Amino acid sequence: MKRNLLFSCLIIVCSSVQAIPISLEYQGFYQRLKQVNKGHYSQVELVFSVPNKEKCRIQSGNISTEKESFPLIITKEQRLFLPFDEKLKSDRALINLDIQGETKHCNIAMQVRAKQTKMEYTHGDIVEIQAEMNAMLSEMQGFPMRYFTTDIAGVSFLFEADSDVTVNIDGVVQSVSGKLRLSRAQILTLTNLKLSLKPKVISPWTNGD
Template sequence: MKKGLLFSCLLVAVTSVQAAPISIPYQGFYQRLKQVNTGNYPLIEIAFSVPNKSQCLVKGGTISTENESFPLTITKDQRVFLPYDARLKSDRALVNLDIEGSAENCSIAMQVRAKNTKQSYSQKEMLELQAEMDTMLSDMQGFPMRYFSQNIAGINFEFEPGSKTLVRIDGKEQVVTDKLRLSREQIDKLSVIEFNIKPLVVSPWTNG
């Protein structure tokens, strides 16, 4: 699995290799957002993004209905921020992405991750994150995506690509590049973990 728990699926059939907008029904996104917004998940969220930036560059995007169109916020890492809005679902809104490159290389990825990241975590905080991730993924069984019935294997801490991050676990220091993975067993044994810089992403680690 790339980047911890990262689910990718082609949400729209694309055959053209010319640069052109891609339109995806908002309903599928809404169903996933509803799962999070109606559940008890204060610590975690779902992030949508367009991976493979070198071959599928997103220049911009909108969400539109028959009568309205609104711009989307898209980060330099191509994370796409979508509203949770039942009216957009009932109005059969479309998510429109203006891409540069071969459209056949474009897909939408969905990742479960912590809403916020910190420079230190106590064991209690990591166990709370882990429990919410377990519950969310269990609740999502049945969606047409690649999910896992077993609990996650642990937690991923992701950093700027190519960076070297100083990590201190109960006073013992180590340097990691790009990513640190902690298994459930490791989390059960530690008291606190500290970083010299906040992780970019904190996500589930699975063995799938």
């Protein structure tokens, strides 16, 4: 299981190379979204995905009830955009995925991440993102999955694979490959962060990483 706050639960226990239809109860996702929505977070969000796309590829998907079916938005990174809809919960909706690959490698992952990324951040920007990540994770501690009960160690900036990035922190320039991590101590003292590339994902950095 990947760390960096990538929380996974097994969809189904079997192995196959054929496309397999899988159905998940919408209610479980609704409860997590409801908990997050209580916080009215402006900077961070909870993302659902099927991360191991090399061995578990989504062919198609939809949300269905006994009487209706709705399209499900799935990105090329296999992120699932799920609506927050009480009627879908009360109608006992199902999330249906058509999976290609070995389903023992298939899991639904949840990740806390920044809603938007950019190439320049002030001290206040990063402090706000870090604070909202801590608050969201704290809100979700009651769910029956593995969450970290202590504050995060800092913030991770993930770029495209194998990309070389120039990082300028208060005039001090360095190069990183693929990922930049800022500890809580670094965030406390920095004034300005400039990046030569826009991050793909900004997520919590945990003590376990």
